[in-house]
Amino acid sequence: MAADTILEVQGLELAYGTRVIQRDLGFSVRRGSIFAVMGGSGCGKSTVLRSLVGLLRPAAGRVLVGGEDYWAGDAAQREAIGRRFGVLFQNGALWSSLSVAENVALPLRMFTRLDNAAIDSLVRLKLALVGMEHAAALSPSELSGGMRKRAGLARALALDPEVLFFDEPSAGLDPVTSKRLDDLILQLRDGFGQTIVLVSHELPSLLAIADDGVFLDATTRTAIAHGSPKALRDDSINPQVQAFMRRERLEQEG
Amino acid sequence: MSEANSPKVTLRQDGAHATLLLSGAWIGRSGDTPRPAEAMLPEHGTGADRATPASIGFDATRLGRWDSALIDFLWQLRRLAAGRGIGFDESGLPDASRRLLSLLDDSRPAPLPPRRGPGLLARLGGATTTALTGALNNTGELSSLLGGLTLRAGAASLGRARMRGIDLLDNLYDAGPSALLIITVVNVLVGAILAFVGVVQLRRLAADSFVANLVGLALVREMVPVMTAIIMAGRTGGAYAARIATMQGNEELDALAATGIPATDYIVLPAVLSLTAMMPVLYLYGCVVGIAGGFVVAIAMLDITPLAYIQQTRMSLPVGEFGFGLLKSFAFGLMIAVTSCRIGMKAGRSAADVGSAATSAVVVGIVGTIALDAVFAVVANAVGR
Ligand SMILES: Nc1ncnc2c1ncn2[C@@H]1O[C@H](COP(=O)(O)OP(=O)(O)O)[C@@H](O)[C@H]1O
Ligand SMILES: [Mg+2]
Numbered sequence: 011m012a013a014d015t016i017l018e019v020q021g022l023e024l025a026y027g028t029r030v031i032q033r034d035l036g037f038s039v040r041r042g043s044i045f046a047v048m049g050g051s052g053c054g055k056s057t058v059l060r061s062l063v064g065l066l067r068p069a070a071g072r073v074l075v076g077g078e079d080y081w082a083g084d085a086a087q088r089e090a091i092g093r094r095f096g097v098l099f100q101n102g103a104l105w106s107s108l109s110v111a112e113n114v115a116l117p118l119r120m121f122t123r124l125d126n127a128a129i130d131s132l133v134r135l136k137l138a139l140v141g142m143e144h145a146a147a148l149s150p151s152e153l154s155g156g157m158r159k160r161a162g163l164a165r166a167l168a169l170d171p172e173v174l175f176f177d178e179p180s181a182g183l184d185p186v187t188s189k190r191l192d193d194l195i196l197q198l199r200d201g202f203g204q205t206i207v208l209v210s211h212e213l214p215s216l217l218a219i220a221d222d223g224v225f226l227d228a229t230t231r232t233a234i235a236h237g238s239p240k241a242l243r244d245d246s247i248n249p250q251v252q253a254f255m256r257r258e259r260l261e262q263e264g
Numbered sequence: 265m266s267e268a269n270s271p272k273v274t275l276r277q278d279g280a281h282a283t284l285l286l287s288g289a290w291i292g293r294s295g296d297t298p299r300p301a302e303a304m305l306p307e308h309g310t311g312a313d314r315a316t317p318a319s320i321g322f323d324a325t326r327l328g329r330w331d332s333a334l335i336d337f338l339w340q341l342r343r344l345a346a347g348r349g350i351g352f353d354e355s356g357l358p359d360a361s362r363r364l365l366s367l368l369d370d371s372r373p374a375p376l377p378p379r380r381g382p383g384l385l386a387r388l389g390g391a392t393t394t395a396l397t398g399a400l401n402n403t404g405e406l407s408s409l410l411g412g413l414t415l416r417a418g419a420a421s422l423g424r425a426r427m428r429g430i431d432l433l434d435n436l437y438d439a440g441p442s443a444l445l446i447i448t449v450v451n452v453l454v455g456a457i458l459a460f461v462g463v464v465q466l467r468r469l470a471a472d473s474f475v476a477n478l479v480g481l482a483l484v485r486e487m488v489p490v491m492t493a494i495i496m497a498g499r500t501g502g503a504y505a506a507r508i509a510t511m512q513g514n515e516e517l518d519a520l521a522a523t524g525i526p527a528t529d530y531i532v533l534p535a536v537l538s539l540t541a542m543m544p545v546l547y548l549y550g551c552v553v554g555i556a557g558g559f560v561v562a563i564a565m566l567d568i569t570p571l572a573y574i575q576q577t578r579m580s581l582p583v584g585e586f587g588f589g590l591l592k593s594f595a596f597g598l599m600i601a602v603t604s605c606r607i608g609m610k611a612g613r614s615a616a617d618v619g620s621a622a623t624s625a626v627v628v629g630i631v632g633t634i635a636l637d638a639v640f641a642v643v644a645n646a647v648g649r
Binding site: 060063064065089092093095097099100101103104105106116117120121122123124125128131132135136138139141165167169170197198200201202203 | 331519521
């Protein structure tokens with residue numbers, strides 16, 4: 011494993027019960043890069059993400075985090091590794107019984123010994139970084155889709171993670187809001203220097219921000235291409251990948 | 265680099281310009297990063313001979329690793345400086361931190377909403393857990409959820425669990441006071457019906473005075489525990505299942521798991537504790553209003569003084585009867601809470617799954633209550649009560 015690899019997947023097989031979603035999956039993520047998991051709807055992108063953040067045990071294969079086998083240890087060891095992760099789910103997945111500020115504060119309360127003043131101060135900072143300071147007291151049900159994602163982003167940043175996982179960050183947002191979220195993600199990455207693993211089926215956001223990636227296919231149930239979205243668009247000879255990319259190019263050009 | 269060093273900031277003043285030397289690793293989690301108040305904003309800790317500087321700058325050459333704690337510090341400092349008209353020169357800071365600072369604006373931040381702290385009820389919860397742990401251990405048969413719960417409850421009573429007071433408080437309210445009206449109506453009516461049937465039948469046997477015995481015993485032993493449990497299965501059990509299933513569909517449970525917070529601590533434990541704790545209370549209340557309902561009907565239909573009726577009721581009800589009813593209520597509450605949480609956690613992720621989770625929680629709760637009551641009846645018979 012190369013020294014600058016933070017996450018490596020080897021021979022991964024993912025299944026729900028007996029239904030195999032992806033098999034023989036391998037890729038590695040460089041520290042500080044933005045890595046895209048691409049592919050059409052339903053090909054298993056979210057499933058791959060779930061296996062990386064501890065929500066779905068792989069049927070076979072390994073996930074290495076900084077060289078440690080993530081699924082080999084017990085739950086406590088996984089939790090310790092997972093403390094270095096932040097996850098933003100598809101619709102924010104904010105805890106509905108808590109206010110926005112409490113959502114961001116909960117991981118800090120659970121996993122640090124900071125006093126209330128220090129926690130409040132960090133919560134305010136995280137909310138300000140994503141432009142949600144004014145919404146601190148609101149409950150998740152009072153937020154728009156874009157606000158929910160930004161609040162989810164603030165929560166994912168709560169413990170200053172090394173790796174951030176995003177599931178469809180721009181899905182369901184209008185183009186302007188989605189662009190703004192992409193920019194925000196980039197600015198935060200430039201500032202904090204996290205590694206980002208990003209799941210998306212929407213190309214504008216992918217092309218704009220990812221610098222490496224893997225392309226999953228639903229019929230062959232495995233990865234059919236590796237590389238950055240730009241490289242795949244320009245160089246891939248795989249017809250599936252080309253179809254996916256060209257559709258988007260047409261859309262982008264109007 | 266000074267990675268292992270604790271974070272420090274020292275001031276070097278040079279005429280009208282002050283430089284803050286940042287050193288060490290600034291990691292928020294460690295909780296040892298300086299606060300701007302301690303950071304010797306030039307006005308503080310300087311002699312009278314030293315004037316407030318016109319500007320402050322930074323020297324970050326000895327700064328180690330840093331995260332949002334540094335940004336938080338700088339942001340607060342920048343606001344303080346702006347408030348005092350001191351210039352803020354960012355040029356000495358790492359580029360990345362300057363990029364983050366540019367995302368922040370210095371207008372006075374609104375205060376965060378007040379925290380709903382763990383109060384009396386949370387402590388009460390802690391006490392209840394201890395009792396619950398004992399009771400659970402004695403039942404012997406523990407499903408995996410129950411087993412996990414027992415461990416969690418044990419941990420909670422030792423102050424190690426991460427259950428928050430507010431969850432228990434919300435849950436207690438759901439399980440208790442907000443159910444009082446319907447508990448009252450149902451139990452008063454059941455008491456009245458029992459009295460009515462009793463009067464009509466016992467009159468034929470010239471045993472009118474035993475109406476009080478019939479009403480009291482039937483209510484305390486069977487009707488109130490079962491009716492209350494059925495109401496709570498329909499109301500609270502269904503609500504628990506629907507609420508947890510909704511969280512499932514909304515990926516809130518995944519978010520808990522990915523953050524490393526066990527759903528048992530955060531959701532199941534408060535729900536189980538509060539329903540198990542409220543059930544016996546509701547039972548005692550139900551007994552009182554049920555007997556009152558029977559009293560009204562009996563007094564109206566029979567030739568008996570209120571005092572005599574009350575006297576007769578008291579004689580027919582030894583304290584042990586209430587103990588048995590309390591035990592049953594406790595068991596019903598535990599069963600309803602555990603099964604409905606389990607059904608909620610097992611639910612699918614679509615909107616339709618929320619409905620079917622609620623429905624099956626209600627069905628399982630009601631059938632379970634009656635089945636459990638039958639078990640209690642057999643056991644009571646065997647031990648000769
Ligand atoms: N919890 C689950 N149980 C069973 N099958 C699932 C589950 N979640 C997803 N699937 C199936 O796995 C496949 C991949 O799903 P997903 O990873 O969500 O795809 P994507 O995110 O690429 O759209 C889909 O066919 C979906 O039906
Ligand atoms: Mg998906």
